[in-house]
Amino acid sequence: MRGLSKYLRPGLRAAMPRAAVLTATERLGSITHLVSSLEYLARAKDRDWGGPNNWDVTRTGFVTRSPRLTKVLDLVARRDVTRALHVARVAAAAALWLPLPKGAKVAANGVLAGSQLALYARHLYGTDGADQVSFLVQSLATVARIGDRRPAVVDSCLWFIALQSVLSYTVSGWAKLPSQTWRTGRALPGITRTLTYGEPNVWRLFERHPKATRLLAHGVLAMECGFPLVFAARGRVAPLVLGSAGAFHLANAWVMGLGRFFWSFTSTYPAVLYASGPRADARGQRRDDTLPALCAALIGAFLTTAQVVRARRAAMVVAGRGDERTLDASSGNVLSYRRIGDGDGPVVVLENGLCATAEHWEWITTRLAERFTTVTYHRAGYGPSRAKADFTTDTAVADLVDLAKAVADGRPVVLIGHSLGGYLAMRAAHTLGATVIGVGLVDSSHPAELRRSARQAQGADGLTNALSLMPASMKAGLGILLQPPKWVDTLPAHVRELSLAQYRDHRLWSGAAREWKVIKGEFENFDGELPEVGAPMLVITAGHTAATDPVQIELHDEMAAAAPRAERHTIEGFDHDQMLSDETGAGTVAGLIERFIDGLEGDDAS
Known part of the structure; x- marks a missing residue:
């Protein structure tokens, strides 16, 4: 992790080593799993009768659609099984910070991704974007570790994480942009005034300084809408964009209690830096860009087809x-x-x-x-x-x-x-x-x-x-x-x-x-x-x-x-x-x- 710090400088010229990027990605991602499982272990009452994730109530939404799957979920929902899975997740997340052999890293990543998938229905109420991003990161880290002898496999996984990260921020920004609440700056005071995500002191601060609040809201919009700029100038501006995004998540963790978002999204940043930077590292090893090229070709084909269909529909x-x-x-x-x-x-x-x-x-x-x-x-x-x-x-x-x-x-x-x-x-x-x-x-x-x-x-x-x-x-x-x-x-x-x-x-x-x-x-x-x-x-x-x-x-x-x-x-x-x-x-x-x-x-x- 310390070896990556030099690549955060805006003037970087060589690509980051893919092995270091993969290690940083899986380790940062593991923190989200570690924190979430510790939270679930500490709040067992949420799964008791009257809690938001009591299985006797939640399972009714699954049993009518898939009785066979519900039988498997019933096993996972047993108190001892749920606890054992979370203990295994804590162990796997901690293990990724140790100098493990390849097989152990594959197993640790696989445990985190597989257990999160198995426990999704069990913890249906309370899951959010942080859980989705952490599942994506750990799943792709598993695939990358299995295929680490083939650089193209690792690079494709890292590219996928990077593109998903850029897409998430960009869509979030453009979805906010039409909202008058965001454009006028009222969104931030509104959020901090709610019972779930509120913080009275911050809300009062926003109310006292409406111009600064509007400027801050516009800054969030600019950061998210302009996130694709990480690919500009061979990645020179990527550290600035990622630093702004990280500060945004850090503020959310303090004000709104969304701590897991910070770790889940920052776990994608090494991949973003890797994908947006130069293709060759200091040793001359080149990054494989087959996946983005394929994505661009597919997007081009889709947009062309969409325009043909649009013209016929208009007629x-x-x-x-x-x-x-x-x-x-x-x-x-x-x-x-x-x-x-x-x-x-x-x-x-x-x-x-x-x-x-x-x-x-x-x-x-x-x-x-x-x-x-x-x-x-x-x-x-x-x-x-x-x-x-x-x-x-x-x-x-x-x-x-x-x-x-x-x-x-x-x-x-x-x-x-x-x-x-x-x-x-x-x-x-x-x-x-x-x-x-x-x-x-x-x-x-x-x-x-x-x-x-x-x-x-x-x-x-x-x-x-x-x-x-x-x-x-x-x-x-x-x-x-x-x-x-x-x-x-x-x-x-x-x-x-x-x-x-x-x-x-x-x-x-x-x-x-x-x-x-x-x-x-x-x-x-x-x-x-x-x-x-x-x-x-x-x-x-x-x-x-x-x-x-x-x-x-x-x-x-x-x-x-x-x-x-x-x-x-x-x-x-x-x-x-x-x-x-x-x-x-x-x-x-x-x-x-x-x-x-x-x-x-x-x-x-x-």
Whole structure:
């Protein structure tokens, strides 16, 4: 370990000897295992009845999925077996600091990696990133020791550790970057104020010095986001980056009690220094760089394939279903819409929610079109519709008004909106006046919800973070990695492929991001009156919404009060999206809409 200190100088010219790097890596990694096992031995009560890792409770999550594996885990969970494994881990971790022969080092590393894998389920609650990194390090150290006669094997293991370390820091930083909490510096005071990771004195210090706190938060972001710079200038800046990261973990160990993180992540630093430095050491032995070259080739092939798939997906989204019509709105936007059904009654126009498309309504439109002329469309920027004007709620409402007038052709109109679409429908109804004979709100958004509902405000922060990352990710072709959401699988089979393509296409996310930037600002500052609606209203609330956020019931009641007459319904057993995507939930909604429209026509007849 002392022999590595000279390689921490920024001006290093020769690569570190791989044998010294491997030894430093496995020894630093062993400290995490040593500390964790000593902690578990000292806190046996955590595994007793009432503790977070009582096996009688934890095993229920495994026995239904894999009864055979659970039998093995039952053996590991026995008090004497668990204790014996931890004692063996303490011995193996300590042994790695001795001048052992190769076979003993292989065994010690293998015991640490294997026992951690065996004990994972036993200590499920309380494991964290430190455990994952230490398992990776010790597993690869085992492989490197077994194949130490072949330099390419050892170098591949060290490269893997180094690349994983760089990836971990970089992803962590870029995941934090969209968060306003981190960008404004509020994250650090927030963390130090919590019960689990809090430290009152540090929190008070942060509160007294907000500018320094923000600078510190920005420093953390810069260190993590810029971690790949360890490879710049043949590794000359690597010691500075690693020193900053190590200081960050040391501070976390003191303030937050995350001591194991310091040892687990610093165990990757010798490999990072080795991989980022010159290829040849002082003796002329060259580092084998086959693994990073292979990784670069695979990443290049993946990105190329992803772009080809992205282009094909985009073509499918733009092509739509083949029966769309277009409308040149007064705003300059070009709207793509479908008109289905040929009923003689009112024209039903459906307005989508945020980050949603016309296909979300498929169960409902299929049923409504049997009796009514039904119109769905994509707001500007979504799917085949083109956005030529900047988004404002006034523009969105104007587009909906233009569409309603164009498709109605003098007939009465019923506007139905889901989520954000409900609020837009209310505003459009106010503008259209007598043309609209009814308005339906399906789990609608209320412009005051971010101010009055803590749950909605919290969800808004998460949505802001997601929408700051998703458009660029989809444009980069990473949509291929998105797992199909549950709502796609519950839509009618004939629209699932197109709906999944829309979900993985950047237009959906770019459209939502540009809308949300405006909507969030307006909703956070809303203190006015709801638009009055001169027609009867149908207000439907999802049962999950009512159960988890009672404020929404009050808000929906207020929306109902904006009409001269209103029906209120709560559909139990369904959440915000299932009311459209689930066949049963959508069928219930469609039935309520049908009866509502029938009532409107009855009013006209009388």
